[in-house]
Amino acid sequence: MTRRLFSTLKCLQHENPLGLPRSGVPPQFPRMQRGLPQQRSIRDVKKVIAISSAKGGVGKSTIAVNLALSFARNGHRTGILDTDIFGPSIPTLLNLSGEPRLSSNNQLVPLSNYGVKSMSMGYLIPEASPIAWRGLMVMKALQQLLHEVDWGGLDILVLDLPPGTGDVQLTITQQVKLDGAIIISTPQDLALKDAIKGVNLFQKVSVPLLGLISNMSSFVCPTCSSSHPIFGSTAHIFKMCKEHNLRLLGEIPLHASICEDADRGRPTVVAEPESQRARVFEEISKTGN
Template identity: 75%
Template sequence: MKPRLFSTLRCLQHENPLGLPRAGSIPRMQRGLPERRSIKDVKKVVAVSSAKGGVGKSTIAVNLALAFARRGLRSGILDTDIFGPSIPTLLNLSGEPRLSSNNQLLPLSNYGVKSMSMGYLVGDAAPVVWRGLMVMKALQQLLHEVDWGGLDVLVLDLPPGTGDTQLTITQQIVLDGAIIVSTPQDIALKDAIKGINMFKKMNIPLLGMVQNMSLFTCPHCNSSTHIFGSHPGVKHACEQHDVPFLGDIPLHPSICDDADRGKPTVVSEPESTRADAFMSLAQEIGRKIDLL
């Protein structure tokens, strides 16, 4: 007799309880699914995902938002990671947001970018020990009860995985596109591909993949090394899954140091080749979503 758990999982997979479109099927309105809404006063919304932690997604997301601002756009970033928010550290911001006259949260700003995060609401050291219902309620507030005051583009920094948060965002928010961040390592790519398939199932435009931390150039001898080996990596995954390749972000100690001290590379080293990589990424994404 097969274990009951696996029998239950097989039934759930067969019944498709979440109402996700089947691969290759024509999308249709599913009973009980919410209608996607635009985020008020925001022209374009771009999600940055990795489906795996530790690949530098938040660092890329915040530098992307800053690069948009440097290109003259009204830019913001929303940290949707309820349990492990990174944006307060990356933007060197703290303190509880004030409320507007219509009782909405007012974003905190630094370096010309507006931001909102659960980290502002609970503090740096306070753990978020919540069950799913409370997490979803907090996410709803972050998505729909923030007074952005007019933005050209809002970057959503998604948490790792393909669970409740990702499903809520892709089902409820009008997204202009999604970006997948991965290192060339096979174990990271396996999860990144799950992210690709999730966005495809939810009919979210995939703007492309970014390869992070692939190449290290020694500052002393200027020789370059592929940290994760010279296998095809993200470019090969893009070819396999028909996803555009958006470019490489190098592995450099300054990028990490800049992030840790709350002054990301686009701000701290605007003339560096590393900042140029983020500026080029913003230019390409802005072109794809008709902003630049």
């Protein structure tokens, strides 16, 4: 058993998660310094790339894992960090479980599969346990995920960001030196509206935008080979990229195998490395790197 997971996990043993005194008197916190937090690099990591959608359900985590695997296949020492505290997906996508051990310098050692190192809150709590935490605890856990993991030297670390443009996203952009961000969206107008929010967030905090990936762009009929834009015309994607000066890095087709491969912990790049779908991920990894 790991001697220490996160100090924040100890709070779950109490009825009062934030440790407020029973009298109801708020605890005294140290005075906060003015100004933005100091950005710093993640130790032993050369490049950090954030994958964001600002909306759930568009396949962001599946794409993040396939890109990380593609980076590794191209010869880069690669890791992926699951920053979704409440709904971690990386353990399932990489078919990993178990408690990380601690290194000699008291940092968490990533779990590895398919040549990619990974860290996730999903390794630190039981799969069926809800994380009923408030903001302070979430931010503390996130900071430890960002800066208390022994990556052992990486060329690229992929950050799988949760949906939204709130505390987690701001903490990462303000505290970590990001080399770039990739936006994920489907052609659906509703998804694109949220994607634009993500674009604007990264622009405001001066994070370079590497481009956009269109997921579920079209369905290719296996019988007649005709293409059908199930979630809307790809013209919407091109229009958005033009308006926001974004590079379209690639279009991932809508295919049942991508979802099935992800659910069984063998992402497309591993399960079907010679397929057209895997080649799309490979090309995007070469372009976005």
